[in-house]
Amino acid sequence: xxxxxxxxxxxxxxxxxxxxxxxxxxxxxxxxxxxxxxxxxxxxxxxxxxxxxxxxxxxxxxxxxxxxxxxxxxxxxxxxxxxxxxxxxxxxxxxxxxxxxxxxx
Amino acid sequence: xxxxxxxxxxxxxxxxxxxxxxxxxxxxxxxxxxxxxxxxxxxxxxxxxxxxxxxxxxxxxxxxxxxxxxxxxxxxxxxxxxxxxxxxxxxxxxxxxxxxxxxxxxxxxxxxxxxxxxxxxxxxxxxxxxxxxxxxxxxxxxxxxxxxxxxxxxxxxxxxxxxxxxxxxxxxxxxxxxxxxxxxxxxxxxxxxxxxxxxxxxxxxxxxxxxxxxxxxxxxxxxxxxxxxxxxxxxxxxxxxxxxxxxxxxxxxxxxxxxxxxxxxxxxxxxxxx
Numbered sequence: 276x277x278x279x280x281x282x283x284x285x286x287x288x289x290x291x292x293x294x295x296x297x298x299x300x301x302x303x304x305x306x307x308x309x310x311x312x313x314x315x316x317x318x319x320x321x322x323x324x325x326x327x328x329x330x331x332x333x334x335x336x337x338x339x340x341x342x343x344x345x346x347x348x349x350x351x352x353x354x355x356x357x358x359x360x361x362x363x364x365x366x367x368x369x370x371x372x373x374x375x376x377x378x379x380x
Numbered sequence: 381x382x383x384x385x386x387x388x389x390x391x392x393x394x395x396x397x398x399x400x401x402x403x404x405x406x407x408x409x410x411x412x413x414x415x416x417x418x419x420x421x422x423x424x425x426x427x428x429x430x431x432x433x434x435x436x437x438x439x440x441x442x443x444x445x446x447x448x449x450x451x452x453x454x455x456x457x458x459x460x461x462x463x464x465x466x467x468x469x470x471x472x473x474x475x476x477x478x479x480x481x482x483x484x485x486x487x488x489x490x491x492x493x494x495x496x497x498x499x500x501x502x503x504x505x506x507x508x509x510x511x512x513x514x515x516x517x518x519x520x521x522x523x524x525x526x527x528x529x530x531x532x533x534x535x536x537x538x539x540x541x542x543x544x545x546x547x548x549x550x551x552x553x554x555x556x557x558x559x560x561x562x563x564x565x566x567x568x569x570x571x572x573x574x575x576x577x578x579x580x581x582x583x584x585x586x587x588x589x590x591x592x593x594x595x596x597x598x599x600x601x602x603x604x605x606x607x608x609x610x611x612x613x614x615x616x617x618x619x620x621x622x623x624x625x626x627x628x629x630x631x632x633x634x635x636x637x638x639x640x641x642x643x644x645x646x647x648x649x650x651x652x653x654x
Contacts, residue, residue: 281482282455285472286462288486289493293465294518296500297507304501308633315632317495318598319605320488321467321587323625326606327613328474328580335478335614346577347584354588361434364441367581371574 346371427541428548431524435466435549436556441578442469443560448575449477453561460557464550465522467586468493470579471622480618488622499526506530506538520546523586597632604628 304310329347332338349370353363439460446456451473459469468489475485500521506529509517520542528545532538567573590598605625612621 277482278451278455278476281472281486282451282459282463284486285468285489285493286459288490289463289465289468289496290519292490292493293496293500293521294515296497296502296521297504297509297514297518299497299501299504301501301505304498310498311632312629313494313498315598315601315629316491316626317467318587318590318594318601319625319628320471320492320622321583321590322602322605323609323622323628324467324471324474324583325580325587327609327621328583330610330613331478331576335616335618337610337613340576342574343577343580346574347580350577350581350584354585359434360585361437363585364434364437364578364581367577368441368574371577372572373574375572375574 342371342374345374425544425548427528428545431528431545432548432552435524436552438466438578438582439553439556440560440563441575441582442466442473443557443562444564444575445470445477445579446473446557447561447564449473451476451561453558453565456561457554457558460554463489463493464519464553465493465496466553467583470582474579475619475622478618481620484617484619484623488619491623491626495523496521499523502526502530503542506532506535507542508535509539517542517546520550522549524549601628601631604631 325347329343330337330339346367346369350363350367353366358366442460443453443456446459446469447453451459459472463469471492472485472489475488476482500518503521503526507514507517525542525545529538529542532541587602591602605628608628609621609625612624616624
């Protein structure tokens with residue numbers, strides 16, 4: 276039940292954030308610090324999410340998983356080569372699966 | 381994927397024209413100003429389908445991640461249908477998987493979703509919708525629709541690009557979430573498929589264009605964000621470290637003459653992921 280409540284809260288909140296943008300006065304975009312901060316927040320969050328999920332271990336511990344890191348290396352390679360998003364995601368999963376099958380991590 | 385691929389040869393117009401006669405043909409599309417012939421031949425639709433396939437892969441992964449985290453397939457589909465912004469969904473599910481505080485999970489998802497507010501601000505002028513249409517369109521304000529719509533200065537073209545991307549992606553994202561979550565219900569060992577690498581790979585795909593096009597400031601923010609999150613992960617409940625990392629964004633405010641972290645007018649398709 277608690278889980279459902281948080282799902283509904285997320286859905287409602289995300290919708291309101293989207294709607295606020297469409298409905299707000301556009302001159303908000305002209306406030307430089309607001310613009311800078313709002314652009315910077317996703318960068319910090321995405322970097323944090325990558326780090327935490329890449330090194331996720333049991334419970335709260337961090338752990339190195341060679342197969343998973345290899346998969347992320349493949350994703351980086353695909354991004355450097357400007358591969359489409361689909362290729363990036365599949366490369367990460369396939370490399371991780373292959374490394375695991377070989378017994379790594 | 382380039383934002384505006386060269387126009388492809390139009391299909392046989394006589395065949396298309398028959399479709400126009402049927403007024404119900406597009407009835408299922410919300411807030412459509414797009415007529416059948418332009419809809420079927422439109423580059424926007426083709427681009428949308430191209431993106432949709434890529435997003436579909438992420439949708440499969442999301443369905444998988446959600447069920448692995450302990451959500452039911454219904455809950456996974458609910459998120460995809462109503463939250464409809466992938467990074468926030470992955471972030472929330474990641475916290476649930478880690479057994480973290482749900483409040484922190486929701487807040488993290490909302491912070492990530494706040495970038496859609498920025499897209500909305502930029503889209504408002506070019507789309508020019510009011511009332512019910514605006515309320516419906518708001519649901520579709522995400523990375524991809526912004527990336528596909530903002531390059532258009534012409535309102536009709538912008539609306540068509542927005543609607544096509546929104547409808548196609550919405551359908552793909554929700555359908556693949558359903559497939560992914562139902563399939564995972566039957567798979568014993570998810571990690572054998574390397575699906576635990578998909579979440580971080582999705583985030584990486586979102587961050588990469590910002591790192592590439594941004595200056596040193598962007599890299600500092602990213603490094604600080606990652607550092608703060610890693611340093612606090614062993615100490616705090618899952619979800620909270622990622623929230624704390626948002627403080628790294630304050631660096632974006634520091635320093636004289638700080639250049640914009642990324643130019644608002646330069647939204648490329650690559651930037652846009654669900």
